[in-house]
Amino acid sequence: MKLALRELQRRPGRFVVATVILTLIALLLMFLGGLLDGLVASSTGALRAQTGQFIVYSSTSRNALVRSRIEPATHAQVAAVAGPGNTGGLGSVQLGSRIPGHGPRDLVPIVLFGYELAPRGLPHMPPGPDEVYADTTLKAQNVSVGTVIELGPARSRVRVIGFVSDSQYLGQATLWGSLATWRGVLTENRPGERVADGVVQAIIVRHDAAHATTPAGIDAATGGATTTLTTDQAINALPGVAQQQSVFDQIIGVTVVIAIVVVALFFALITIERTALYGVLKALGASSTTLFWGVLLQALIVTLIASAIGIVASLILAAIIPPGSIPFIATPLRLATSVAYLVIAAVIGCAFSLRRVLKVDPAAAIGGGQ
């Protein structure tokens, strides 16, 4: 083991190639993971921000907010199951927005939500008519408290009265206002999607101890007119979220396999180069286990150095990327998972050198192999 460490100290140049390639792979893993986390966060923030545990859609909507439509009578049936004050309507509309200081064709895509039950971070009561809270990512678009934003082709005007964090929806910034504000903007800009008074797209249901509310209970009470999902189920039903996750997971998997191949090939090369030396060491009494642990230790140290550089680079990247541009976030869990993947790849990659170390014949040291 000491020999392995001493070799790393005295001949670091020999390990530079592997360290550089593994650093690139570490960066790639962390960047891909951070990008996935950022994309998912920017798609799901609005649903994660809900303080209710269930989301009720109309049964013909296939769990798409934009296609869901719940009549007041259905809302009343849900409220009867969940208890007074435990339900609130939710509506959304996606529009281009004109923000002061932007050019006439430089629109910012926005989703306006109308709500009754306040999402996390917002006051209990929804804001007044034509007043909204804005997602913090809009600060990067020069939005501040008091900014008047014009929405859609009808230029419906709403005034920002505060901010809420981590509430993006399908990759877009959000505004949060009352249901009345939402209905007004919807009618002015999307006459084909307008809804009558009392109609909402979905109902947020808060579970309390006094009412044993379950998704099945809600759907039974509405006679099958609704489909009720837990918040997690609703997040997974968002278009693209599951697909995004699966594509990125596959890329991350391929990257880990690449790491295994790199470690395996590199340490196989080093082991071949050292065959004669290992013969001498075995002739002097070193066991195959000791020699293999030395190779493994070197692989782990190289991997950990590469991982450390990757972590620092990821944290710097997360700090310098302006909010609202690339959806990249570096969470401790993601960084730790990436390091774990690389360590596992190093161990598996090294295992390919084990057979070579075992095959070294000590007799070769005194010419027995000639």
Place this chain on the structure above:
Amino acid sequence: MFLALREVGRAKARFGLLMAAIALLVFLILTQQALQTGLITSFIGALQRQSAPVLVYSVDGERTLQGSVITTDLEAGIARVPGVAEIGKIGQNTFTVSVNGRSQSDAALIGYATPSLGAPAPLSAGRLPDAPGEAVGSAADFSIGDRVRIVGGRPGPELTVVGLARNAQIQVTPTMFVSWSDYVAASRAANPDAKAILPSVIGVRPTPGLSDGAVATRINEALPQADALPKAQAAADTPGVAAVQGSFQVIFLLFALVVPLVTGLFFLIITLQKSRALTLLRAIGAPAGVLVRALLVQVLIILGGGIIIGTLLYAPVSQLKIGSLSLRFDPAAVLTWAALLLVLGVISAFAAVQRVLRIDPVEATTGEGGR
């Protein structure tokens, strides 16, 4: 040559494993390429297939069909722009449907008011609708005679598929082209509160002699609310297309790096392993050029074999349908990747070639040749 082939023949497992690894990588690359092409075609195929040469979005729609709404004033303004010969309403939305009485699924409806400005062309089977209640469906998802019922807040129209168009999906969703009246009926069934059903875009045909790009420029200059684009540009600029292409470029770059990396390291390792034999060959008079040629022949055999096997694995997969996504065999992609990987693989053998060239025949007499 003789030595190279004899060595490959004797160490079948070793060379076979490398060939299998390269075949797997080639298979993965070609499958990802087919996925990328399939995904983009399924995302914007309907835009490319529809017949209007120029599409006018509202600026607020940000070049998405579902986000764009054309007001009556804007529609009238477009018709008045000099150089516009003909205009037609085109609407698009996604609906919940039941096909042949089966359980609910999604379908995108594209409604057009003028067949020459919005209907799909060409058709792969059947005919265009000539009566209300008829539709052309995306060939990957529908068959002629399918009966599709719109499921909404109130009973929707039932559509019968009378024609099929290949590569005509939008947003990776089964897609149907219907008359404007059927589109309006479907929209009202989905939302009985709807006031007016406005078009998503306006299809435009320029006057003879005026190019699609020129009429688009005139419309954009005349109407600040309009965002006119020639058909091809409208498809390419659809939000998400660039992101999909960018993501796949990263994957392809990774794979393109891995193939030469694996090949290069493999041949470097086997060159090191047989350095004693190579030194001996040099000592008995084998020129370095012969050894280098033998090495390159092995590289080409392994890469060529891997590419052929990978392509053979890819061929049946390219005929599959994954959900709403249809894949297809792309000979151009196969040829491009084969050429690229062969070149990169040969370049990657440079380190092994250098090692061969560095062999000093004198070492055969000192025992250094094994190092």
